[in-house]
Amino acid sequence: MRIIQRYLCEYLIFFDEIFLSHGNNGQIIEEFKIVKSKVYEKVFLDLQQDEVELINPLYQELYVMLIEFYQTEGEVVIDKLIRNLKPELSQIVSDLLLSDEMYELHNWDRRNVFVKDKRSLVGQLVTETILSLRKNLIDQKIKNLVKNFKGENGLSKNADFLSDVINYQNLKKLLSKKLNRVI
Numbered sequence: 478m479r480i481i482q483r484y485l486c487e488y489l490i491f492f493d494e495i496f497l498s499h500g501n502n503g504q505i506i507e508e509f510k511i512v513k514s515k516v517y518e519k520v521f522l523d524l525q526q527d528e529v530e531l532i533n534p535l536y537q538e539l540y541v542m543l544i545e546f547y548q549t550e551g552e553v554v555i556d557k558l559i560r561n562l563k564p565e566l567s568q569i570v571s572d573l574l575l576s577d578e579m580y581e582l583h584n585w586d587r588r589n590v591f592v593k594d595k596r597s598l599v600g601q602l603v604t605e606t607i608l609s610l611r612k613n614l615i616d617q618k619i620k621n622l623v624k625n626f627k628g629e630n631g632l633s634k635n636a637d638f639l640s641d642v643i644n645y646q647n648l649k650k651l652l653s654k655k656l657n658r659v660i
Contacts, residue, residue, distance in 0.1 A: 616649070
């Protein structure tokens with residue numbers, strides 16, 4: 478459990494951030510910056526920025542508690558947090574923390590199989606997870622636009638609808654490019 482806690486709380490990880498802006502001719506300009514932050518800060522701030530709400534009430538309650546804990550304490554200390562949780566929330570947290578320690582590699586170096594250190598992959602994995610979540614949110618937004626459009630008629634709404642769908646598709650292409658996926 479200490480290993481996970483170190484990844485979440487102690488280590489500062491470098492994240493590749495993309496900042497989007499509009500150019501003079503309406504093109505989207507990508508600006509890349511490397512940002513150094515803790516994993517939980519990155520996750521919380523990105524979820525908050527995207528205004529994500531969790532469907533599962535237990536996860537929603539845990540998320541709200543984590544945000545409040547982060548805002549009051551300035552950092553998340555797992556040992557302190559677990560003491561204040563209801564049993565069902567405590568079970569979720571312990572399952573998440575222990576899932577990483579379930580599997581262990583033994584003597585792979587001896588067989589000339591070199592495994593990357595987990596710490597070197599944390600930034601990439603967190604970024605990919607958040608970008609995948611954003612891609613899913615865009616897919617849902619496009620589905621909602623199509624669903625709402627089917628119930629409406631009118632030429633001006635048609636142009637707005639097409640413009641919105643094109644903008645979301647362009648954003649989805651950018652995310653897919655960053656994730657190295659084909660859409």
